[in-house]
Amino acid sequence: MGRTKGLFEHIDWVLVGLYFLLVLLGWMSIYANTYQPDNSNIFDMTQEHGKQLLWIGSSVVLILFILMMTGKMFSTYSLLIYGGAMLSLVLVLIIGKQVGGARSWFGLGSFSIQPSEFAKFATLLALGSFLSVPQLDLKKIKNQLVVGIIIGIPAFLILLQPDAGSAIVYCSLIFALHREGLPSSYLVIGFSSIVLFLLALLFPFTIVASVIVGVCVLGFLLSNKRKRKKVWYYYPLTAVVSMAYSISVDFIYSNILKTHQRNRIDIILGKIEDIKDIGWNLYQSKIAIGSGGFSGKGYLEGTQTKLNYVPEQSTDFIFCTVGEEWGFLGSLVVIGLFLALIMRLIFIAERQRSIFSRVYGYGVAGIIFIHFFINIGMAIGIVPVIGIPLPFFSYGGSSLWGFTVLLFIFIQLDSYRKDIL
Amino acid sequence: MSKFHLKDRQFVTYIIFILGAAVLLGKLMALQLFSGDYEYLAERNAMKKEMVYPVRGSIFDRNGELLVANQRSFDLMVTPREVKGLDTAKFCQLVDISKERFVKTMKRAQRYSRRLPSILIKDLKKAQGISLMEQMHQYPGFYLQERTAREYPIPAGANVFGYISQIPRFLMEKDPYYLPNDNIGRTGVEKSYEEVLRGTRGKKYILRDVHNRTKGSFQAGAMDVPAIPGEDLTITIDMKLQAYAEKLMINKIGSVVAIDPSTGEILSMVTSPGFDPNMLVGRDRSKNYNLLNEDPAKPLFDRALQGQYPPGSTFKLINALIGLQEGVISTNTSFKCNNGWYFSPKLKVGCHAHQSPLDLRNAIAQSCNAYFCYEYRRILEKSNDIELDYQTWYDHVRSFGLGNYLNNDLYVGKRGLVPSIKYNDARMPFRWRAPTLISLAIGQDALLATPIQMANMCAAIANRGYYYTPHILKSTSGSFEADSTFSERKYTSIDKKHFGPIIDGMQMVVENKKGTAKNARIKGIEVCGKTGTAENPHGKDHSIFIAFAPKDNPKIAIAVYVENAGWGSSYGSPIASLMIEQYLNDTISRPQLEARMINANLLEDGTD
């Protein structure tokens, strides 16, 4: 309980170091995008790189503020914070600023703030709070339902904006839930449905069906005899459901999706090469990254990004700058840093004594993972173009603040791990 | 499941994270390490290859006078997609274009491309372009593109320089060098020396952003290829003489060609009527071109090079030389003239009244037709083998550069005509003999020569037996050198010794009191000349005069044709004489004669 400790005592400096490294690389990328040889003042507040410096500075203030909080502050007020965040998500639908067809922003003069960035940690706090009830069994439908509601409310509200990208992020909480005892079948079904979805679109039904049958037969043969006798019907059932699923995917794709939606999927699947309308952004993004080659064109030497061929180059497509100017080596470093960050998060989450902190840690890792995977995946064309930022990298105050708060609450929780009995 | 098992689930998370990163890295490897296309695509995106147009060479006259220069002019360009909020009426007024034409050209530009610029108005004059340039930023989508156009400080010599135009498709298909907006020399020196004048285009790589705005040069210009400017030409023309000849030929149809016999350099080459070369530059080019093209006096037709006329009596000089060379006459040989040469009631050649008989020199001086008819018969009846004798005559004539192309550096030319045996056989089904062809004795019949061929023939006489190919290029500012054959003597088949008496006769034409062109006499200059009259079945005869001066070490040989002007002495000899005086003395001692020539108007109906 409430013993006083130094501000930086027990802080995980590895996480802090990774955080600042990523923020620095992000800022350098933004600077590269706005850089003009004749006008390169790094403090130019009319430029994105200047403003980002401001966001970084204010993030440091936020960090200090978070670290000053007392030990149990976040778990105590988790529901209040969650409630407030949900309220802001409702409010933004009513009084939000319409930007690009979506109501995602509160406009305060020239300054805008995106509540969905803050709903993420609020939801994690609420989830942690609920799951920290001792001996809570996530195999029970009732508990699963509560979890579904906690996650579903923000996801649903964000979908209403509409901002599908930010809503999808909530899928990443499956890692935390799985760790806390949600049956593995959720994870398996989740991943199988993604794989089957792709198979159904890429290959004719006969091939998909053979694969399904093959996998089910293999699973049946490999399972142990005792179990096989008891639940033998699982296997044909799975096969039938899978086939029905892939038929319906195919049906929805061919008959229900509109042409432009179908095109979007086809571009990702590489079925059509489109460089004009929908595919333009992706095409230019791939050119930027691909032209970087092994070691890149050199810092500030990118042509694709500097000459504005890449759209949204400081936000959604920030990774193009990394790929173009720093090449494969730079991409490897950035991906390595992200991987190190999220693995460190899991590692630290596992050393927590409180379920609350662990759930929160898993949540942070999951959210960062899905952002990083979707954002980079989108820039290189393996994920549909979904506009979500690259954590710590992308330009924007809400995004940087959101991720900073998300991460540092965990660092704060971790620094108090020894206080929890 | 126990909590112990749940703790193991962290590894599932680790594996998924690692797999996710591996998938990204795999795809990145494919993009960045195993696909070469993207570098090229990025370069193609960002680099705009821009042509660097070389400056076309200027043209100077033999004295260093600038004749053809470049002036700045502007094309008003439009990129349809970028045009926004245009006040059409105001804009049309600003750029001085009718609204209908504006709408029409805009539509054409849009059809061509919405993203790429097209020309809205071609060739705005420098002053208009510069004043517009300051205002163009108010009109997004429009800009002025500078280009060079020709400018002619002295409004003469249009036929010599020729003109340039945007390359037409049929020429572009012939030469892969050219691009659609290139200029190309169409006539004159601009055409003959196109490749020397035009220079070589360069390339410049420019970075451009997604909006096609330029963002500086690529790799600091390391890949750029500079344009090689065209070479300046110095041509053989004496512009003062050329302009003077054009002035003398005002309101007359015809041609004046002057050659320096000692080099073959063309000093002036006039076709009349001519036109101000500045007419074929700028916005009014096509309007003016149509005007010139439809003019019945055909100012675009270069009579100096393409006009084919009978040489008339000037040709007696050639026959006299052939007679001496073949030994059928001597300088003392005389023939009687009874108002002409008589063969039969149907076949006779008249002559004017003069003292008779005349020897060779006097026959030339007084241009006796009978003398040369008798002499010509002797040439063709020398061996009693008409074909042999005719061929001998034919070969002699051709050695003066007649009846064939000069193979020089002028863009156009005509062979003229010296009837060959084959030609005669074809037009005369019966057995032809000397009397049948008697008109050839006095330069009529089917004989045809262009004024430049006549001037060259005169130069060959002036040189006593050889000529240099008449040519227009003197030197260039660069490495290009004129055809070396131009500095080789082309010998005629007549021995040098025979020219003396003929030239004496030519001097008598001008200086003897009975000479046919006494009005060509210039105090202090020994002028040698010969009058001629070309029979014109369509109207009044053409006045012809050829001359050279001075008699020894001739500096100028000249041929003058004035259509429908009558005798050679009426206009031909005075004009030739004034030209010679202008060229050799740089001053005119006979202002009245000059004024009479300049003021004579042979275009008005009913003056004869």
Ligand SMILES: [Zn+2]
């Ligand atoms: Zn006579």
